[in-house]
Amino acid sequence: MRKSFPVEDLxxxxxxxxxxxxxxxxxxxxxxxxxxxxxxxxxxxxxxxxRPDAPDAARALMHGxxxxxxxxxxxxxxxxxxxxxxxxxxxxxxxxxxxxxxxxARQCWDEARHCEIxxxxxxxxxxxxxxxxxxxxxxxxxCNPDPVLRLTGVNRALEGLAIDVFNTMREFGDVAGDAVxxxxxxxxxxxxxxxxxxxxxxxxRLTADDKERQQRAxxxxxxxxxLFSLGGFRGDEEDSPVRLARRFRELAGFKDxxxxxxxxxxxxxxxxxxxxxxxxxxxxxx
Amino acid sequence: xPVHVQPEEFSMVFFDAHEIRALTEELAxxxxxxxxxxxxxxxDETTPLGRSVVQSVDPVVIHLESGALEDAxxxxxxxxxxxxxxxxxxxxxVRDRLDPAFGDAxxxxxxxxxxxxxxxxxxxxxxxxxxxxxNRQRRLYQFRNRHGFTDTADAAFDRLWAAExxxxxxxxxxxxxxxxxxxx
Numbered sequence: 001m002r003k004s005f006p007v008e009d010l011x012x013x014x015x016x017x018x019x020x021x022x023x024x025x026x027x028x029x030x031x032x033x034x035x036x037x038x039x040x041x042x043x044x045x046x047x048x049x050x051r052p053d054a055p056d057a058a059r060a061l062m063h064g065x066x067x068x069x070x071x072x073x074x075x076x077x078x079x080x081x082x083x084x085x086x087x088x089x090x091x092x093x094x095x096x097x098x099x100x101x102x103x104x105a106r107q108c109w110d111e112a113r114h115c116e117i118x119x120x121x122x123x124x125x126x127x128x129x130x131x132x133x134x135x136x137x138x139x140x141x142x143c144n145p146d147p148v149l150r151l152t153g154v155n156r157a158l159e160g161l162a163i164d165v166f167n168t169m170r171e172f173g174d175v176a177g178d179a180v181x182x183x184x185x186x187x188x189x190x191x192x193x194x195x196x197x198x199x200x201x202x203x204x205r206l207t208a209d210d211k212e213r214q215q216r217a218x219x220x221x222x223x224x225x226x227l228f229s230l231g232g233f234r235g236d237e238e239d240s241p242v243r244l245a246r247r248f249r250e251l252a253g254f255k256d257x258x259x260x261x262x263x264x265x266x267x268x269x270x271x272x273x274x275x276x277x278x279x280x281x282x283x284x285x286x
Numbered sequence: 287x288p289v290h291v292q293p294e295e296f297s298m299v300f301f302d303a304h305e306i307r308a309l310t311e312e313l314a315x316x317x318x319x320x321x322x323x324x325x326x327x328x329x330d331e332t333t334p335l336g337r338s339v340v341q342s343v344d345p346v347v348i349h350l351e352s353g354a355l356e357d358a359x360x361x362x363x364x365x366x367x368x369x370x371x372x373x374x375x376x377x378x379x380v381r382d383r384l385d386p387a388f389g390d391a392x393x394x395x396x397x398x399x400x401x402x403x404x405x406x407x408x409x410x411x412x413x414x415x416x417x418x419x420x421n422r423q424r425r426l427y428q429f430r431n432r433h434g435f436t437d438t439a440d441a442a443f444d445r446l447w448a449a450e451x452x453x454x455x456x457x458x459x460x461x462x463x464x465x466x467x468x469x470x
Binding site for chain 2 (some may be wrong): 017019023024027028029030049050052053054055056059060123124125126127128130131132133176177178179180281284285
């Protein structure tokens, strides 16, 4: 069986359609509108039930969670297979301790269950499998050849985003009175906290004597975090559709300064997206 | 049936105004709107959001953000099936508003969300009986979000989905009764 499976070869049936992230980035339209009387911009707003489009926005987000769960399963599965068992401390990369593989196997179990839950939730919300397009950049983060960077990118950045998203959806279900949604998201959120904690623990253990590797891993996380902020879709602003779930991130091993840095990264992503949209619009106008 | 689509040429999305016009004409005919009725479909292509409203009935102006007509699998491309769902629903609301027996409903912008969603259910139910592909479970989920996840709300949804010839007052009554079962 091949090591380091390429994203292009992931198995999907005809219901799934992949859209390259550049197609989104090159979209000249913007969901942010000029705020009356100011130069500021407002987005579609935080995902709460009082938004008129809330049910459909929640459906789209739930489908994004579903495809993310598939890719998280694929990524954790690959990490079980792609590396040999060894000390994992940097000598003889790409070796990893057996216990790390065991954690990844447990994560596969969780992600498979999350896929099943997501399908049932999609049925509940009136969403068909493949109704929305799929981005594969989640799996792409799981293709890093260094297991430490891979775990940092996936378990701390991607699963960290999952904490923020699940917390948003859990609150959405609570306020909307949707006990099914609230209950499912709460249980999945608990798993995500565990996954992020795994990433934090392995990062510290495997790089305890290699600060340079630790820095490279954290830099990789920063890059992935910026990408996963989706132009400000996830952030710490009042109008961010998905907000940082600081309390749950703390439980998962994030320190305050790390969360402040993440909030700053999300702000940068939002500003860059605004600038990009302006440039796209100027290009369309010419 | 004169249908005008604004803009006539799109620059930010890959929509074809002729396709939208043809779809609107076909739907208006199916729904039974007067042949001489002039309809303007005004698309705001600067936003990917999906708001859609009947802006006025005299003259008939339907206003949509481009996301309302967009294919969820192909960014910036028109989805004819989804567009028929949105345009059909709005044209049915136009027919209701033009019918004196229906009664006076507030303008779309002033509609309380539960009443607006109840009207959508009533319209999409009729659209599905005209043979168009609709998503009943999606509408049920929207309805539950505004009327509660209760058996009472589900029963109200069933009534609206199957209904023909409702008045505005009856529609509001069904919506309000469903909400009355919400826990205080």
